[in-house]
Amino acid sequence: MKWKIIPFEESSRELVRHLEVHPLLGQLLLNRGVEDSREAKRFLFPTLNDLTNPFRMKGVEEGVRRVIKAVLKGEKITIYGDYDVDGMTSVALLKGFLSELGVSAEHYIPKRLEEGYGLNPEAIKFIASKGTKLLITVDCGISNRDEIALAQSLGMDTIVLDHHEPPEILPPGIIIDPLQRDCPFPFKGLAAVGVTFLFLMALRKMLREEGFFSHRSQPNLKRYLDLVALGTVADVVPVVEENRIFLKFGFEELQKTPRPGLRALKDLSGLGDADINYEHVAFRLAPRLNAGGRMQKEEVPLRLLLSEDEEEAQELAQELEEANRQRQLTQERIYAEARQRAHELRDKPAIVLASENWHPGVIGIVASKIAEEFYRPTILIALDGSEGRGSGRGIPEVHMKELLEHCRDLLVSFGGHKSAAGLKVKREHLEAFERSFLKAVEEAFGGKTPLPSLLIDLALSLKDITLPLVDSLELLAPFGPGNPNPVFCSNEPVNIESLRRFERDVTRFSVVGRGRRYEAVAFGPFPDPPPKAMIAFVPKKEFCEGYLRLTLEIKGLKESKS
Structure with a gap:
């Protein structure tokens, strides 16, 4: 993965000089398109007004x-x-x-x-x-x-x-x-x-x-922002401008919501009365609500949101919990099959797969995982009789709906936006559609194969990673698409020590440099690191054995030749 490090600009300090915040926030705001002090204040301290x-x-x-x-x-x-x-x-x-x-x-x-x-x-x-x-x-x-x-x-x-x-x-x-x-x-x-x-x-x-x-x-209207936060996160729109304000105040409303249905759903999701963030909604609440529509229980999520009865809300939440379990099992089966077939298409500019054994309510989630893993625009199609329903997910380099415009004559219907699209296609037109879509993607790529990249906000020394800096980063929240959690990298190689591996693909080790030692954690498959490396990371606060410490969540690692 290629690293794109945004260079530091001295003018960024002036952006936040009068706001009494950490001076490095100025550079992080510039990286997010904020260019004057008035915009900076609105970004860091938004109000509903x-x-x-x-x-x-x-x-x-x-x-x-x-x-x-x-x-x-x-x-x-x-x-x-x-x-x-x-x-x-x-x-x-x-x-x-x-x-x-x-x-x-x-x-x-x-x-x-x-x-x-x-x-x-x-x-x-x-x-x-x-x-x-x-x-x-x-x-x-x-x-x-x-x-x-x-x-x-x-x-x-x-x-x-x-x-x-x-x-x-x-x-x-x-x-x-x-x-x-x-x-x-x-x-x-x-x-x-x-x-x-x-x-x-x-x-x-x-x-x-x-x-x-x-x-x-x-x-x-403020008490309705819990609903606004749910829908905004679930639709994966950019967390900027109005959306960022909706989420900042919506998460607060969601944490204390009086709605029996949402309280029951939060309990089943293991959230209880905890503070709510983007990941909680995206990976715990939204999938359970979406499971209704995916598993032929379309009315259940709405009844849950509108319910004013505690007992009814508990029953509806449990029904969605079971639907979500069924969705997960179906999704895992489809993903295993689609992933195996996608490996055979690695050399193609896009991935188009179809099957009579796939559930149309789940293929969108699987398409998203395949697109991310193989870094290719991906369309999965669930065939039923003479027709197929497809769900597509893109990568940043392409616009999914515009790609489908090139295939309009071969489709019964289609719609969507830049990152996701849906379609209907006649079985007899499936092969021709695949050829047309692959050609449209190839033209969009301009003959070059895109590679995933990691955008890094700032290169820092380990001695610059302090609790005041990490505290100040919370002013940039809520994070999500369009406003990602700031990613930093070391400005020089650091020593990697004390490697430990745990269940569920969790790896921990120590990084040492400039007289500082920090705990680091990596999630997912992680090869044995070299003894000395450049690291890309997100600094986070972590409670361990009753005390607070700073931990670096590793996003990338490059071996140092020095």
Whole structure:
């Protein structure tokens, strides 16, 4: 793996000179695109007031006025959501807020295997038959022009709250998507639940201005940030701008959430009342919630999020726990098979695999693991009869949806964004699709084979790794895509001593240099290190036998020739 070390800039010290923080934070902020002291203060000490005015998003004002009309006239509202965590939390957020306005909105979650992603004509007809006058789609709808036209013909107005790439011709109705053309909202990386939250900020403001809350309390939107944090992390959007604010305050709300369902889920995940971070949501809570949609229990996660009964919440959480166990077993089986087959394709620019024995609800997770391990854009396809459903995951050098655009004529349907995409393909077109996709990837690579690289924020001496520095790094949190945990490297070779190996691929050893000795830990397969090496690491605090120590989590190691 190639190391890319960002050079230190003396001007970085000026960036944080008046903020009373560790001076090295200036360089770390520069590395994250922060270039002036005002931006630095907003990054290190954000508030909810730093959120951009939601009325700057195209369509918000019109959408808010349409919802207010429905609320005042008592029209029936139905929310149509996706079956993943972003979709479920968006539905729960919108239903909860409307409930506080005295509106009992209906909802519709499509069945993943039977109906697939997005709106479908039969669902639209069913929703219309129930007397719905206002249909609000969340985390879907932007690509459903025909279905929304059908809704319109059946007497329903539609508001689309989405964050996916819009098509050239938008659906009829009120479209709220920061990616749509001419939308002046500055941040384009929101999850659907973030779009929904900002929409509700605007709705509450307009209701307040029109006197709606004169004789009733207004909803406290801050307490909904636990849902926003869940959906934002689960959809793997960049942890910058609005998303970073959502997560900073959302994790606090999630830690103390009053929702019985989330409390039960946290207990089953081993979190209890612990402080919440990105990894807790990404690897413990989100997979359990997503297991519902993956294992044909689409309604269970939403019922869990909305439940106000402790006993019911415990039962629903247990049901998701069992679904997640089944998902893990299915995933391990598919991964073992896909990985073996992927080894035969190592020389190709991308990996495309298909099987009749794969579960379509799990192939996306496996595709992500294969793409990361082999560093190739990867598409796995679950075949069923004459058709196959595929899930693709990319690498930083390519845009998955744009790659599929080159194969449009061979696909029944497709959608997605830069890092992930979904598709449907006829079995008879599978080989031609594979050839077309491989050609598109090869052209995107420009004839060069990409290699994974490790971006290093700063080269330091071991004597520079201190507790005040590590404490100050917490101001950069929450970490995640777009705002990774800072990675440092030694600026000279260090001695490697006292190697110890433990279960589950955990390796510990000591690093010694410049009169300092630190405990180091590496996770995963780790070859025997040389006696002297350059190391790349993330410094962390660790409690050991009742006392606090600094530990270096190893991200890379290079043998020193000196």
